[in-house]
Amino acid sequence: MKIIRKSNVQPVAGESPPMRDHTSWTILVVDDDPDVLAITRISLKDFRFSGRGARLLFAQSAKEALEIYRNEPGIALALIDVVMETDDAGLKLVQTIREEFQDHTIRLIIRTGQPGHAPERYVIDNYDIDDYKEKTELTSIKLYTTVRSALKSYRDLQLIETSRKGLEMVLNAAPGMYLHPLGETSNFFREALSQVVRLCEVTCHHENPVSPISGFIATHDHCVLTLQCRHGQVSMDDLAVKSLGERLGNRVAGEGMMLDVAGQIILPLMIQHKIIGVIYLEHVGTLSENERSLLEVFSIQCANALENMRLYDALEGANRNAMRMLAVAAEFKDSETGDHVKRLARQTVETALELGCSNEDAMEMGQASMMHDIGKIGIPDAILLKPGRLTDDEFEVIKSHPGIGAAILAEDERFKVALQVALSHHERWDGTGYPMGLKGEEIPLSARIVAVVDVFDALVSVRPYKKAWSVAQALEEIQRGSGSHFDPTVVEAFLKTHHNRGEKKSGNPFNEMWSRRAMDRKK
Ligand SMILES: [Fe+2]
Incomplete structure (x- = not known):
């Protein structure tokens, strides 16, 4: 565990905190008549609803009430007089709370002693209030009932x-x-x-x-x-x-x-x-x-x-394993060392990073490089492993391996970059390559990189038809191909990584990146 x-x-x-005080309901009582405030206090002295009492806040003007409202979150109900510092001070207060503060949860009850200044029909139609009471009709028990009913409504709204x-x-x-x-x-x-x-x-x-x-x-x-x-x-x-x-x-x-x-x-x-x-x-x-x-x-x-x-994770692991199995399958067909694709992956990642590619893109190119010759599965051994020089017809057969590889990898969209590499790694910068004769940046970057590292590794490796070249000879050959066979920018990056590797004697970044990723996934 x-x-x-x-x-x-x-x-x-930007989110308002939840109401913290659940031991009482906060009620704001606004009236310029101290007697009304006192009577309200007495009427609600023993108030209880839903297991909670009433916490009363008093204001004697709309201005004072607004100040309290600003500083007291969670006011459930306001009992508001109409005529205070102005004839419609209470109504303006209602308007401010509803419109400016956009508070549609607080219950607002107008309690007026001068209904002539604010007739009930007019106030109900024009202000977003929850009840309208004349002071004369609001006996102590009626006040209690009105407050209880308003708080029930407030509680239900809050739940919603x-x-x-x-x-x-x-x-x-x-x-x-x-x-x-x-x-x-x-x-x-x-x-x-x-x-x-x-x-x-x-x-x-x-x-x-x-x-x-x-x-x-x-x-x-x-x-x-x-x-x-x-x-x-x-x-x-x-x-x-x-x-x-x-x-x-x-x-x-x-x-x-x-x-x-x-x-x-x-x-x-x-x-x-x-x-x-x-x-x-x-x-x-x-x-x-x-x-x-x-x-x-x-x-x-x-x-x-x-x-x-x-x-x-499981899918990604299966995908990774499938790629490696394909790469190994191709390698059994073509190579005696078994290390070619690993070196290719390492050098592809290094070169891609040197060119400014992201870690993810470089990793994907590294994986793709391992399958660049997957199409050789479809080439007869008699031609593929022939020690001597190939005839023109035999070479035509060899030239079909990029297309075969692309056909294999086209089965799944996740092998898109691998497909590009398999199909285009024998294209040449000057347009004289195969199978399509693509030129310059028409050739995908991944394939331009693999073209360089594949040729370099082939040169320094023993093959049925040749001995291994020295590293210096191989590097010279790569340089010679810059601008004709290879993308000059890629050659420059490749040589730089080769130089850096010699200086640092670094490990395999491809393996290191996989290891790091695997570690990350397990954390
Ligand atoms: Fe190839």
Whole structure:
């Protein structure tokens, strides 16, 4: 079981934090009459709804109310007088909250003592309020009922809003997680854990800022890099955490469902009824059915992304093996040393990098170079291995190997670069090559590179029809072919890499890059 642990995930930029105070409902009471404020306080003294009391904030003008509103997130309800510093100060306040702050969740109730200044029909039609009351009709009990009804509406709206945000987050998380098969595995785990913590922060009643949500992801077959947690770094070697992950996995396997006990959540990551890992979180808070469902949807998404990554790895490995098997097959036909294609791959990668190609492109060209002569499978041994000079007819047969190779590699789009190399590695810069007589940059760069490194390696190797040349002779020959047989830029890069290799005595970058990539995939 491999472990990742994380805490203190930053909230999404631009997103308002969830309401933190769940012990009471915050109500803003706006009236320029101190007696009204006092009566309101008395009327709501023992107020309770949904297990929470009322926290009252008082303002004696619209200006003061706006200041409080700006500084107090999570106000559920505002009781607003109309005539205060101006005849329509309360109505302007409503307008500001709804239009400028775009707050459509807070419940706004107009409570006026001078209905003549703001007739009910006019106010209801022109301002986005939730209720209109005249002070004379609002007895203590009616005020209590009105506030309770408004808070119920606020609570329901908030539930819808948090569910919407949660669902949006789950949906938005998908692209981020599915992108990672192309990158490092550890990025996937970081992304997945960050998303689930954010989801909890948005949807769940996470109350305790002293103990932020923390947790880890543990899977059976994926290595995970270390991550920051509140105790510092946790590494793969942390046996205690590994053991915890395994025990949680077993526990979930026994229960077969998500558990949430005392603020802890264990989300199983399941593929085809089999648990492949768990997400463990603590300090989450209580969960409603809806929130549990969202987390379950997220865990399914996470498991699918993980499985997708595993399948991608398997496919990439199979693809790589197929390429190597093809290369080996071609080599058995043509070479006695067995090392030709490996040297070719190394020199192709080096030259491509020297020419400014990206690591990925250079790697792909290196792989492709190994299959440049795959078409020789279709050439009879009597011609291919003939020790003496070939007749014109025999040479025509040899010249068919690029086309045969291209036909073999055309079966799969993933062999596109290999196909280019197989088809065009005997083209010449001056247009006198075969099979199509391409000229200059009409010849794919990959094939121009392989043309140089293939000829060089053939020159320094023993073949049935020739002895090995010295390196100096071979380099001289390559230089001689620059601008006629070979692309001069490629020759220059090739000579430079050859020179550098002599200086550094470096290893095989092709193998090193594969090794690095393999290591990355395992992290
Ligand atoms: Fe060839």
